[in-house]
Amino acid sequence: MGTPNNTGGGEENGVMMKVVTGPGGYILQDVPHLTDYIPDLPTHPNPLRSNPAYSVVKQYFVHMDDTVPQKVVVHKDSPRGIHFRRAGPRQKVYFKSDDVSACIVTCGGLCPGLNTVIREIVHSLDYMYGVNKVLGIDGGYRGFYSKNTIRLTPKTVNDIHKRGGTILGTSRGGHDTSKIVDSIQDRGINQVYIIGGDGTQKGAAAIYKEVRRRGLKVAVAGIPKTIDNDIPVVDRSFGFDTAVEEAQRAINAAHVEAESAENGIGVVKLMGRYCGFIAQYATLASRDVDCCLIPESPFYLEGKGGLFEFVEKCLKENGHMVIVIAEGAGQELLAESGHANDEQDASGNKLLQDVGLWISQKIKDYFAKQRKMAITLKYIDPTYMIRAIPSNASDNVYCTLLAQSAVHGAMAGYTGFTSGLVHGRHTYIPFNRIIETQNKVVITDRMWARLLSSTNQPSFLGPNAIVEAKKEEPPETQLLDDDGANSGINIDGLLRCLRCS
Numbered sequence: 001m002g003t004p005n006n007t008g009g010g011e012e013n014g015v016m017m018k019v020v021t022g023p024g025g026y027i028l029q030d031v032p033h034l035t036d037y038i039p040d041l042p043t044h045p046n047p048l049r050s051n052p053a054y055s056v057v058k059q060y061f062v063h064m065d066d067t068v069p070q071k072v073v074v075h076k077d078s079p080r081g082i083h084f085r086r087a088g089p090r091q092k093v094y095f096k097s098d099d100v101s102a103c104i105v106t107c108g109g110l111c112p113g114l115n116t117v118i119r120e121i122v123h124s125l126d127y128m129y130g131v132n133k134v135l136g137i138d139g140g141y142r143g144f145y146s147k148n149t150i151r152l153t154p155k156t157v158n159d160i161h162k163r164g165g166t167i168l169g170t171s172r173g174g175h176d177t178s179k180i181v182d183s184i185q186d187r188g189i190n191q192v193y194i195i196g197g198d199g200t201q202k203g204a205a206a207i208y209k210e211v212r213r214r215g216l217k218v219a220v221a222g223i224p225k226t227i228d229n230d231i232p233v234v235d236r237s238f239g240f241d242t243a244v245e246e247a248q249r250a251i252n253a254a255h256v257e258a259e260s261a262e263n264g265i266g267v268v269k270l271m272g273r274y275c276g277f278i279a280q281y282a283t284l285a286s287r288d289v290d291c292c293l294i295p296e297s298p299f300y301l302e303g304k305g306g307l308f309e310f311v312e313k314c315l316k317e318n319g320h321m322v323i324v325i326a327e328g329a330g331q332e333l334l335a336e337s338g339h340a341n342d343e344q345d346a347s348g349n350k351l352l353q354d355v356g357l358w359i360s361q362k363i364k365d366y367f368a369k370q371r372k373m374a375i376t377l378k379y380i381d382p383t384y385m386i387r388a389i390p391s392n393a394s395d396n397v398y399c400t401l402l403a404q405s406a407v408h409g410a411m412a413g414y415t416g417f418t419s420g421l422v423h424g425r426h427t428y429i430p431f432n433r434i435i436e437t438q439n440k441v442v443i444t445d446r447m448w449a450r451l452l453s454s455t456n457q458p459s460f461l462g463p464n465a466i467v468e469a470k471k472e473e474p475p476e477t478q479l480l481d482d483d484g485a486n487s488g489i490n491i492d493g494l495l496r497c498l499r500c501s
């Protein structure tokens, strides 16, 4: 790599951006370091250097120039683009083991794997870095200033990964930045590990900013949690895989019920407040689903190309069907039919109407009143069952590595970062990239087209949207921007391409 130029960076989302550029359009969106605002901090050799398990590993320490590209599909003339700092242990650390006082907090909704992350942070700090002062914050952000802490040792957390939930407790709302940082200061904490979703990471960014404003030597590290998978940049958030797997049980039940009845319909509602990833992946995994409805893809009920027409077609052809619907889907239809809800939870998240119940009733009414046709519809809502469970094997590995990365990063003096997987590589991502947007299913992306091909459901784009979409030919290749927002909307075109290839 040529010598990069440190271009400093500006403020984004109220958090400092640290950008380094290099030849060929190379951009490193770097994470802050304690030395950015506390110069001349002493360094110490990484204790792993004398750890028999690691000292034999070739190139165990991450080279300071190692970075990971955000985009891996490129053209020969593409600029090298955005990169993130590679996660892992560094030769030098900025904390002496005895001086570290760490804390861990879990916030937001439950998610499989929370206990695995907690366990691994405690184990990594102790076994790799000889740190034994680790506090658990009780009950989410508000626990910083309203509750007692819990002493965490490798022994007390040894088998917690076998349990669902979080041994620390969690909550929504109650983020008071200044009180939280007061508590961090009063308790002499210098490493803060914050496990949570998009809301939590916004809270973590605010804590980092205040810590920095006060000039404290405190590393703030985030670990991305949410079964909804709505955190941007990272390949996936932990717990998602387990939730998709557990959702299969509900879909199987819906399929068995539907198949065993004449004109049987199984409706399964899955979590996904703002995005339909769980519904999408559960559908792709199951192959028993005939129709998947998500918040990102508007649909309509009546008339040509609508949901009722498709349900009738499925019943005629197969005698049964299964519908998977994400909880955030069709909210505009509910609002139109007078079921609007403007309420929010303590964190400011939308509280939703039960779209599963609503759509089940609509389907029943349609067949009874308009088609005079007998159907048997079973509605299954597994709700919390897909998240209140321990993580599966793949999420356990993922949680373990995310936690280890976070510990290596904090010990190396990095701060204001979320540890995350980017194209299968562990990285440190600056908070501002994590909190700038929410991850959504891109319905003009290949993945959604693959789902439509697999279920054979209509795209539910209304006549006007189809006219608009048809104006644009599909791009010659399906290379999309990261958010897919600039791609030509042409679901039919995408489907044609996929079916031909």
Ligand SMILES: Nc1ncnc2c1ncn2[C@@H]1O[C@H](COP(=O)(O)OP(=O)(O)O)[C@@H](O)[C@H]1O
Pocket (backbone or CB within 6 Å): 107, 108, 109, 140, 141, 142, 171, 172, 173, 174, 175, 196, 197, 198, 199, 200, 201, 202, 203, 204, 206, 225, 226, 346, 347, 349
């Ligand atoms: N914009 C924000 N600034 C500071 N804290 C926030 C913000 N949004 C959410 N939080 C806090 O983060 C925590 C978790 O947020 P929530 O949205 O409930 O879950 P998740 O982090 O899983 O998305 C809550 O305690 C909430 O107060």
Ligand SMILES: O=P(O)(O)OC[C@H]1O[C@](O)(COP(=O)(O)O)[C@@H](O)[C@@H]1O
Pocket (backbone or CB within 6 Å): 107, 108, 109, 110, 111, 197, 198, 225, 226, 227, 228, 271, 272, 273, 327, 345, 387
């Ligand atoms: O009833 P609760 O605990 O507020 O949780 C419900 C919501 O939590 C989620 O699982 C996501 O929560 P997070 O954003 O905290 O990960 C949504 O899918 C669901 O709507």
Ligand SMILES: [Mg+2]
Pocket (backbone or CB within 6 Å): 108, 197, 198, 199, 226
């Ligand atoms: Mg969230």
